[in-house]
Every structure is written in C-alpha cells, then in structure tokens.
Amino acid sequence: MNNVCKLCNIKSKAAAKLKDEEIERLSFNCTMVKFVKGDAIIKQGAFSTNVAYLRNGLAKIHITGPYHEQLVRIVKAPCYLGLPTTFGDKINQYSVTAVDTAEVCFIDISAFRYLLKSNTDFTHEIMMELCRTELEVFYRCANRTQKQMRGKIADVLLEFSDKIFNTKYFNMPLTQEEIGNLVDVTRESVSRVLTEFEKDGIIKIRGRNIEIKKRESLLMISTKG
Template identity: 20%
Template sequence: MEVTCTNCGFGSACLPRGLTQGEIEQLEHIVQRRKVLHKGDVLFRSGDPFRGLIAIKSGMAKLTYQDDQSQEHILALLLPGEILGFDALSHNAYHCSAQALDTLSYCALPARQISPICTKIPTLFHEMLRHASDVIGIQRKQMVFIKKPADQRLAGFLLDLSRRYEARGFSGETFSMGLTRKEIGNYLDLALATVSRTLKRFEKTGWIELQGKWVRIFDRPALECLLAEG
C-alpha cells in the first residue's frame, strides 16, 4: 500500500495535523516522496539552494553547522514526523547541514509550491508556524541543558527522546539514542569521557541499560528527579 499524507502514521505530528480531508488531498498532490537514504547520506548541506521543507518519515537525522574553525556542532536530533529546512525560508539557502543517522525516508514540500499551497490552505501556513515554533523550543531547551551539570544534561537528553518517541507511538522505554557517545558529547557540550562515565553510572544504579546506541529506561522517576534538582 502506498503511504500518503492520509494514511501516514505521523500525520498528527507532521504538516497535515489540523487539516481537513480535502486539504490533505490537495497537499498530497504536491508532496514529493523520496527514495530511502542510508546512514551517512546527506539531505542537504549548508549553502545549498533551498529546495523545500523536508519531513522525516522513518529513521533519524542530525542537524549540524560548522564554525569558523571548521568544527562541527550538532544542533538537533530529528525523529519521524519532524521537519527540517525552516532556516532556509528567509534567504533561499540552507544555513545548516542535515545527515541521516540510519536508514531514512522522507517527504519534501517543494520550495516553489510553498507560497501557492499556503494561499490555498491557510491552515497549512499555521501548521508551518507551529513547526517553526517547535524548532525554536527545542533550541531553547538545548540552551538550558548545556548550563546544567553533566548528569542532568544526560538525564534530560534521555527523557526528551523518551517523550518524543512516545508522542509518535513508539516505545518510550527502549529506543535508539541515534548518536554515538562522541556525538552526544558534541550535542550536550560534554567531553566523550564524561558522557561514557555518566551513562555507565546510570546503568550501574539500575536506571538504564545500554546496548550500543540503544537504551532501555528502567527508572524514569529517578531520571526526572535528577533533572529537577538545582
């Protein structure tokens, strides 16, 4: 069966949320469904011309930028139903880069179709604003995280992923963190050794279980209490 905006499992988390059936059908005519990408494949690079907004259907991606010293900084970890590319709307070029963390598929709303379809469907414009606001909210949380002690940053990272997975109908107890330990350190502004040591301590206390990039949360209340300290 072909996956469309109507039967996509992430409709409630993606752009069609709040649209009528007729409006969703209009959107389906212009949404482009792309082939599957693999780990390491690039969705777009900083400086690329704006091709459109990208909605992840399956898999995970990281959003990054490079500073003046060519050091990569991870800005966001994207899950199914989340949208990339809002930063390109103002200057018609992507300011960040996006890369698949595992096997990934996505849909695209072409740049040239955004204004016409928003004119036809005003509700879609409001949904785009909602997603852009969510992106700002995630960045705000990130700014708060990196000011906390290391153990609170890791607890917050795990709890945030858990809640976002649950909102998409996945398990909030057992899930992939998506990033390597080094990448988690980059994302949370922590040394690799600190990330590894803190996660191992969480595991020894019985709060979590680790297997590669996968984590199983046994004691969510303990992580929540840790995060609430200070």
C-alpha cells in the same frame, strides 16, 4: 506520482488542511526519497530549493559551530525538516542527517509557497510549527548552558526513552561523540557518565542497547543537573 499525497497516511497537520486540488498539486511537486543512517538529507551551505518532510525515521539537525559540530536536536518523524533554513535564507544554514533509515518527501519550494498563499489554514499550521520549534530551542539552549553534564546526559536518555522510542529499552542510534555534540560534553565525559549511571544501577547498557532502570533517578539528576 499521482494520488500519493492524497493517499498518504502520514500527512502533516498542515497538509491535512489542504483541499483535493491543492493535494493534487502537492503530488506533482513532491518526490519521496529513502535514506540510510549517515546520509545527508539537507546540507549546510547548499542552496535550499525544497521543503523536506520526514515521513518516518529519525534525523539530526546539526550546524558547524565556532569550534566544532553542534547537534541542535534530534527530530522524529513525522515532521518538516529545515523550514527555517528553507524560507529564511537561500542557502541552507544547517544540515540534517539521517540517524537511521528514513523516508523523506521533498516538495518543490515554489509549490509549497503557492500552497502557503492559497490555503491560510495550511499556513497557520506551518506558522504554529515555526513558533513551537523556536520556543523549544530557547529552552534547549537554557538547559545546555546551565545544566551540568550529568543533568544533560540524563536529559538525553529521558528524551530517547520518553519521546522518541516511548519505551524504557531502546537501541541508542547516536555514538557517544554525537551525544557529546548534542549536550556540549566531550565523548570521554559521556563515556564516564554513562558508566557511572550503570554502576549506580540507573541504566543497563548492552552494547548499543540501553535500558532505563531507575527513571525517577534520571529525572532527579535531570532536575538537579
């Protein structure tokens, strides 16, 4: 699979720092796999032997909590998946599942380690990524534990609209159960809050399609939780 990584136009910021020779090495130790919605990309409990890079699509990071599944966060391409669990442990400590069709590059962990050793700019970018995501998790956790359910559900809608799809109309790829697992609310409550938001004219729902009609209201609900 020569030149694929060199010609790839969705390289990570870290991979962009690699020299030709290193890119070539990457190409020989990299395989691209396509996934459909619901496919497991990384499995909690399995051995971690690859670094996964989401080239396009959406995925969800989820773990088994003390009582039920917790959705840690939604990840949007392009980005590395599972860096903490790939390096932090020999066994995957969480799962990553495709939320719709996705393309993932799997890089052999030894080759990745070699690159970490040989290119300090690459390593620096990877470390930056680890730092940023850990900070993000802190804030997410504070929000999840302190906000009330309307605020949390408003956050979900704002995240899909503003950060994932960049549009006020979008097709919600998550079920209400999954939304509930993302913000620690039961699917019945998710249903009720979404219906309430529609009744209040804040959003419009047509099946899975959602339109944000009053973004300021959502922002207010998000803030006041």
